[in-house]
Amino acid sequence: MRGPAEKTGRYKLLVDCPQEIPCDPCASSCPTGAISLEGGLCGRPRLREEMCSGCLSCLEVCPVSCIYLVEEVEGGSLLNLAFDRLPRPKKGDEVVLKDGEGKVLGRGRVVRSRKSRKDSGLCILTVRAPTDMAARVRAVELEGEGASHPQPEEAEGTLPDEAEGFSICRCEETSRAALEEAMEAGVRHAPNLRRLTRVGLGLCQGRSCAELLLKELMEKAGCDPAEAGIPRARVPLRPVTLRELSGRMREA
């Protein structure tokens, strides 16, 4: 193992974080404080590359596996990413590299594969990839794995059925399985699903999961969108302390 001091300054953090939502596990898990959220809790993560030790903690905790860490090495790049399916690629496996839209970019080879230290079922992969494409890779697949997967066009807007642990609500970590259980018990209205499973009751008040919830309700329970009663966010739209709300200035 190389020491952190030797490794710093060689990493590029790529984050596919399209929504500005209150989500900070990457920043709070970083042992060197290299990741900060630009503009507060809802901001997007930024890496101070000189401080990154390459520990990959952020990959392990990102609830949506959207963090990629690229390390420049001699003769190419090493791409680190979280892999969330079975079977897990092994060291030495050749993998297909795909971009964010599912288009094949090329091929790479797994140089390291380990199960996440968190109890997430994720696998943390390090893949050697050509430097010109490493930064564009958003998914890797084992050879032949794609055959059983829907093509990008069909895949649009659907969720993988096998992903039971898939979090519908990132703030409260409400799994799809918990939601399905409640719907099977006959709960059809979003407000009650919220109170029972806590979906949408977290910091973002459902701004990031309301659409997923509605989709689940329509598809799994056959609900009419108008009857589903998806609640809207209420004041305060972003967390505000009681002291601030009470109109008192924070003491210096």
Add this chain to the structure above:
Amino acid sequence: MEVLSAEVVVIGGGVIGASAAYYLAREGAEVMIVEAKDLASGASGACDGFLFLQSKIQGPHMDLARESLRLFPDIASDIDVDIEYDRCGSLVLARTAEEIKSLKAQVKKLKGAGLEVEMVGPDDLKELCPAAAPGIKGASYCRDDAQVNPTKLTLGLAKKAQDLGATIMINCRVENIIITNDRVRELRTTAGSIHTRRVVCAAGIGSNQIGKMAIIDVPVMPRKGQILVTEPVERILKTIVAEASYLGVKHGLEGLEPQTEEARKLGLSFTAEQTKDGNILLGSTREYAGFDTETTPEAIKTIARNAVEFLPRVSELDVIRSFAGLRPYSPDGLPIMGTVKGIKGFYLATGHSGDGISLAPITGRLIAELILDGETSMDISPFSLSRFK
């Protein structure tokens, strides 16, 4: 459309309707809940979970609440949903000497009525509520009081009723009640006709409208209560907490009026409760704003100000949400329960004002007794509709 029938139809899938259906189904009655939206979609799903005996007025109201509180442990063990029932005790906090004096007088009356309630000084208060501000002079403490998760209580009662044979119709709005020869015969709903000879109106704030279908005036109007929700935190509150003016706002007790103009205007008295998940619910207002369920900046600010004053430790907690619920308020704040003169088979179980959760078990049981036995184990005449005539 197919024609449905049931021995008893309960209009309203809130906590009162669910409780009535539960006690009826337990006695083997063929019962159906008809709910315009969804279970717990009205006041029962937008309130706090206080089971707050010491906030009741001695007399029939208190007797009802006390009997109801006794039923909660049975319900908790009988139904399959965890209703988060916790006998945590309650505190009513007093800030001024005048409040202490009025509170003492109230405690004396409550004790006289047989309630286990006592005044506690600053030292005991530190133990019971470490988060309370140092300026609080004392409090009344009732160890029997408790808290519960209102939504889970409602859903749990309804689910158990269903397991016992009850039918639950959601998204089913009652459009008319057919009464011939002074007897209920049929309900016309958006899901078709339901033949029945007995109807329980447990429609909460919709009761006035249901009453009109039976050509009676049920004087229930919506009263809005706004509540703030904090981020979940480790346990800060051991008991449910209210400020002394709660009793003033609720019952007009002398010397316990809200202390600021804003609070008076909003009918606001401070309450706090920490849920099982750790979120703290901070309340609450009493406003007449029709059927509007918006939360307002004035109320949020005033509640936050109260929270900071009474519980300084919560000052740096983030508020993550606010909500408002409409309580079915009756002119004297007491429930409207029982039969209606001139209409056989029409029963009222509504108007519980701010006490629906705590009075739900006893209301359900008494309604079941009234329907199945023709008499009740407690005198419910103080709650009859005819008191308003």
